Structures are given as structure tokens and as C-alpha cells.
Amino acid sequence: MNQCEIMLELLRAAVLDKEPSLPENQVIDWDGLMDIAAAQNVLAWVWDGICKLPQAQRPPRLQNINWGLSAQEVWDKYQLQSRVLEKMVATCTENGIRLLLLKGIGLSRLYPKPESRPSSDIDIYLFDDYEKGNQLFTGHSVDRIDKHATFLIDGVLIENHYYFFEPNTEQKKGIIQYLNSSLDDVRLTNYGYYVLPPMAECVFLTLHTLKHFTEETLLPIRNIVDFAMYLHVYRSSLNPKSCFDLMSELGLEKGFEMLVCMSEVIMGLDYSDYNYHKLPANDVEAIKHLLVSDYAIKQSSNNPFYHRPEARCISKYIPQNTSRTGIVKSFFSKLMRCMFPIPKRMSIKAWLSKR
Numbered sequence: 479m480n481q482c483e484i485m486l487e488l489l490r491a492a493v494l495d496k497e498p499s500l501p502e503n504q505v506i507d508w509d510g511l512m513d514i515a516a517a518q519n520v521l522a523w524v525w526d527g528i529c530k531l532p533q534a535q536r537p538p539r540l541q542n543i544n545w546g547l548s549a550q551e552v553w554d555k556y557q558l559q560s561r562v563l564e565k566m567v568a569t570c571t572e573n574g575i576r577l578l579l580l581k582g583i584g585l586s587r588l589y590p591k592p593e594s595r596p597s598s599d600i601d602i603y604l605f606d607d608y609e610k611g612n613q614l615f616t617g618h619s620v621d622r623i624d625k626h627a628t629f630l631i632d633g634v635l636i637e638n639h640y641y642f643f644e645p646n647t648e649q650k651k652g653i654i655q656y657l658n659s660s661l662d663d664v665r666l667t668n669y670g671y672y673v674l675p676p677m678a679e680c681v682f683l684t685l686h687t688l689k690h691f692t693e694e695t696l697l698p699i700r701n702i703v704d705f706a707m708y709l710h711v712y713r714s715s716l717n718p719k720s721c722f723d724l725m726s727e728l729g730l731e732k733g734f735e736m737l738v739c740m741s742e743v744i745m746g747l748d749y750s751d752y753n754y755h756k757l758p759a760n761d762v763e764a765i766k767h768l769l770v771s772d773y774a775i776k777q778s779s780n781n782p783f784y785h786r787p788e789a790r791c792i793s794k795y796i797p798q799n800t801s802r803t804g805i806v807k808s809f810f811s812k813l814m815r816c817m818f819p820i821p822k823r824m825s826i827k828a829w830l831s832k833r
Contacts, residue, residue, distance in 0.1 A: 479500065479501065479504060480770075480771070480772050481507065481510060481511060481514060481772055481775065482514075482769075482770055482771060482772050482774055482775045483770050484500065484504070484506060484511060485511060485514055485515060485518075485520070485524055485775065486699075486744055486770070487499065487500060487527070488500075488523075488524045488527030488528055488531075489520055489523045489524055489527055489699075489703070489744075490527075490744065490745055490746055491526075491527040491530050492523040492524070492525075492526035492527040492530070492591070492594065493523060493589055493590070493703060493707060493745075494745065494747075495590040496530075497530055498527050498530055498531055500531065500535060502535075504535070506537075508537040508538070508541040508545075509541065511524070512541070512544065512545060512548070514775045516548065517696060517775075517777060518696060518699050518700060518775065519596045519700050520596070520699060520700050520703070521545075521548055521549060521552065521596075522548075522549040522552035522553065522593075522594035522595075522596065523594050523595075523703075525545045525546065525548070525549040525594075526549075526591060526594050528545060549594070552593070552594060552596050553593045553594070555596075555597070556583070556586070556592070556593040556594075556595070556597065557593065558632070558633070558634060559583050559597060559600060559634055560583070561632070562600065562631050562632050562634045562636075563579070563583060563600055563669075563671070564669075565631070565632075566600075566602070566615065566631065566636075567669065567670040567671050568670075569614055569615070570604070570611070570614075571670055573610070573614060575604055575605075575607045575610065575611060575614075576604070576605055576607075576664075576672055577602055577603075577604060577670075577671045577672065578602065578603040578604070578605065578661075578664060578671070578672045578673065578674070579600075579601070579602060579671045579672065579673060580601040580602065580603055580639065580642070580674075580682065581601055581682070581683065581686055581704070582597045582598070582599060582600055582601050583595075583597040583600055584601075584671075584673060585704050585707075585708070588704070588707040588708060588711050589707065595704075596700065598635065599634070599635035599636065599637055600634060600635070600636050600637070601626075601637045601639060602636065602637070602638055602639065603638075603639045603642065604638065605661065608627075608638060608639075608640050611638055612627055612629070612638060615629060615631060615636065615638075616629050620638070622640055624644050625639060625640060625641040625642070625643060625644045625645075626638055626639040626640055626641075627640070641654060642654050642657045642658075642682060643685065643686075643689075644800075646799075646800045647797075647798050647799075647800060649728070649729045649797055649798065650685075650797075652728055652729070653681060653685055653728050653730075656678070656681065656724075656728060657674070657678055657681065657682060660674060660675055660677070660678035663675040663678075676712050676715040676716055677716060677720070677721065677724060679708070680708060680709070680712070680716060680721060681724065681725070681728060681730070683704065683705055683708055684705065684725065684730050684733065684734050684737065685730065685733075685797065686701070687701045687702060687704070687705045687737055688730075688733045688737070688795075688796050688797055689797075689799065691782065691783055691784045691792065691793070691796050692782050692784055692796060692799045693782055694782060694783055695777050695779065695780060695781065695782060695783060696774075696775065696776075696777050696783055697768075697769070697774045697775070697783050698783070699744065699774075699775075702737065702740050702741065702744055703744060703745070705737050705741060706737075706740070706741030706744060706745045706747070706749075707745075709738070709741060709749060709752060710741075710745065710747060710749075713751075718751045718752045721734075721752065722734070722735075722752065722754050729797065730797065731754075731756055732756055732757060732795045733795045733796060733797060734752075735752075735753060735754065735755075735756050735757050735795075736757060736765065736792065736795045738752045738753050739753070739757065739762055739765055739766065740765065740769060743765075743766050743769045743770065744769060757795070761791045761794075764791035765791050765792060768788065768789065768791065768792070773788060784796055
């Protein structure tokens, strides 16, 4: 087994709560594996998988301590975010605001050990109370950058979404319209926050996962695992045929099927009920080969993963991230920031309005 296959085996053992299966005499570069897991932001998951190995197959004492301490940092961050989220929910409830939790820490509910699911920030949507929420949480108005406002609560980054996605392509506008139409069916959890209905959350997660291919310099394994776990956990709530028809209507069918293919490889589970064979067989084989190669876990440049020639079997199925008009706007924005002292956290439009 190569380093990528070892990492995936330990990862799936953790998230599926099963025993890992490594060859008895497998040679493992533990320091190298830790670097890879940290870069992929799946370190705590891989550590949980390591803890399921027989004692003879575990890392030497020093690496064992380093892994454990690094995983503890992930768990501590989860506890801090959980306390902040609880505080936010209480504030919203007291002020008659519904808080819809998007991705991030909300997806930790999918896993047997929620605290091992890494999260960088808390993404929320407050329905018609976007501005009111900004005032309540910060004591002042907050300039929106692209699709959300950002601020800190107890050191935790919060993204208060005005849009689910930046509406810079016709496809995204259609997806936003669909997600908005699903808001009457949001579900209240036992924690006091709301989540999207399963089909809508699946659509949101599909586009969100595909967007990460255009932003990450590594294959976004953590995000693919979230997608795969969602399909696995909510299999009884998602009618696969209706799900695929909806993805087709929104122009996501090929990207969705690509993620289904990746889910099978990474999780080692059968997702054939979600597969409608819209991808050419040679692309499917190329994707499967790429996922278990060391290439998938190596960071060779500053370019997003999907720009690499070897990733052509993937990049052709990634939706356009912005329109041509959006590209022009992005260029204008960068030019303006080079020419004028515009605060990084302020939009060009907000800056111009203050002139």
C-alpha cells in the first residue's frame, strides 16, 4: 500500500467506526503520513483510525505522542466552536431569529466521533434577519464581502451568509433560487438551530464540494468524505432517482456522479443506487486511479488541484465558478486594491460608497 492508500484506510476506519485492515508487515513513514494528514486537514480522523490498530502496528512512542497532541488541538477547537454556536443559538432564540447552520461544524453530526471532524469556521444563514444578526453579534453593522459578512466571536470566525453562494453565474442563481424555495421546510434540531431539508442540503453540499476543487491545491479529501457520509447517513431520506433528476435540472448531474464515484473509492462503500452512468468509463477509471495514487496527496504548486494536467478527468466536470463578467469584475477589484488603500475586509462597492 502507498501512503495515500494507508491514509484512506485509516480514515475510513475512523469515520465508519470499523477496524482498519493494513498488511501485517506494512512499512509506514509515520512522520510523512502525519504531514499528509495535516495538509489534508484529516489528522484527527487518521489518528482515530490509528487507535483502532493492533498495538504492534501503531507508531513508535514519540510519533504516537505527536499524533495524539495534534488530534487534541482539533478536539479542543471543536469544543470552542460548539460553545460559541450554543451562545449564538441562545442569542438568536432570545431575539426571535432562526439560525440555519450550513456545512462546517453542522456536518459533525454525521460522524461517530463528531469532535474529530475538523472545521475552520461557523457558517450561518439568518433568513430575513441578516442585518439584525450582524448588529446583535458585533454591536455594529458589518460590510458584506461577496456572499457573506465575517466577524469573530471568542476567536471563532463566523460567516453570516447573505446568499448561499455568490450569484455570479446563471447556474448558481438557479441553485440559489431552489435553495430559497426549500426554506419553508427547514428542520429544527435538538440543539436549537435549523438545517436544510435533506434534498436541499444535498444540493448545497454537492456544489460546495465541487467548488473546493477550484480553491484547494490538494485533492479536497475532507470535503469528499463529508459528501460521501451525507449520502451514506441520509440514504433512507434521499430518493436516489429524485436526487439525480434534481441534480440534472440544476446542471450538477455530472459533478454529482463524479463525487459518487469518488465516494465509493474513498469510503469503500457501495453507492451504485446513486449512479446513473453519465460519465465515460475511461474517465471513471482515471478518477479511481487518481484517488489512490500518491499524486492525489502531493502539493506541487500554488494552482488549484483541478488545474493540473493529470486532473483533467476531474476538472471537466467542475461547474464554472464565475461568469466572464465576474472575471472582469475580479480583475477590476484586484486592480483597485493595488491602486488605492482599500481595507482587505471591505468590498469595493462599500469603499466607493464612503468616498
